[in-house]
Amino acid sequence: MNTLIIDDEPLAHEVLLHHSRAHADIEIVGQCYNAAEALAFLAKLPVDLILLDIHMPVLSGLDMLKVLLGRPQVVLCTAYQEYALEGFELDATDYLLKPVSAERFAQALDKVRRRAGETAIPVEPVASSHIVIRVDRAYRKIELDKVQCFEAYGNYVKVWLEDTCLLTAATLKYFAETLPSDRFIQVHKSFLVNKDKVVAQDREKVRLAGEKLVKIGNAFRRNLVGLWQ
Known part of the structure; x- marks a missing residue:
């Protein structure tokens, strides 16, 4: 701790x-x-x-x-x-x-x-269309189709939405194991992205719909194979 x-x-x-x-x-x-x-x-x-x-x-x-x-x-x-x-x-x-x-x-x-x-598990999966996360002392319902990506940030995770970023006490591993794998893929040790938000990709990075650039880690390149198939 x-x-x-x-x-x-x-x-x-x-x-x-x-x-x-x-x-x-x-x-x-x-x-x-x-x-x-x-x-x-x-x-x-x-x-x-x-x-x-x-x-x-x-x-x-x-x-x-x-x-x-x-x-x-x-x-x-x-x-x-x-x-x-x-x-x-x-x-x-x-x-x-x-x-x-x-x-x-x-x-x-x-x-x-x-x-x-x-509060060891501060993020509760409620349905396939949304999750509930703890932000400060309150709980927030987040629609998954509005999530750009999840970013590890020390003992927290940044949840990047279309127009804002929320900080929740959780681990990226928890999100990776909880969220539907057909919608979210890990592309870096610190990033889990929404496949539907990826608009461009090269060998080093992916670009999301909100123009956010995310690096691709060598260990996770295979996760991008057949991304748009």
Whole structure:
């Protein structure tokens, strides 16, 4: 579970790093010391879990959550218990008071794992004509004939539609195994395309109806054989 620590106190980082080492499924992929730095980090690398302080300069942890899109699970770590209600209203998984003990940290991670298990398959195939995906905290019905392609994006997948792009917490492998193979083919390790949206093809790439270009991976060239037959 890729995890980001956000706290303006270096000592707090050390405590959380120490506790995290006891949990093999927790990988600390980043450490930020203010909300602005964290938002920039998350724009490049989405994560599964944020360990977040509340009192930070300029932008508080709670204010950061209010503007964060595609929010992962969040465990608030703070010395101030009076913000607990607001934290849970923002859908925080747990609320830890500093100094954070190893036992209490482990309990919070158990909650994180349970919630992750409840949403382990965030995309539900409903019928051959559409799917339902989770976007932020809501579910969206997507007509398959409007999908250009699916693109792997870290721990997420970008769903490219005719006029927009949606981000959902899923894997490309899940889409490849769930969607009808006669309509969607994998052409690259990071791309699954709608066959009906392919308007041009050469050895290196395919062009989709919306003019989006997608590279063809060597291991997937055979999937394009007889594309228009």
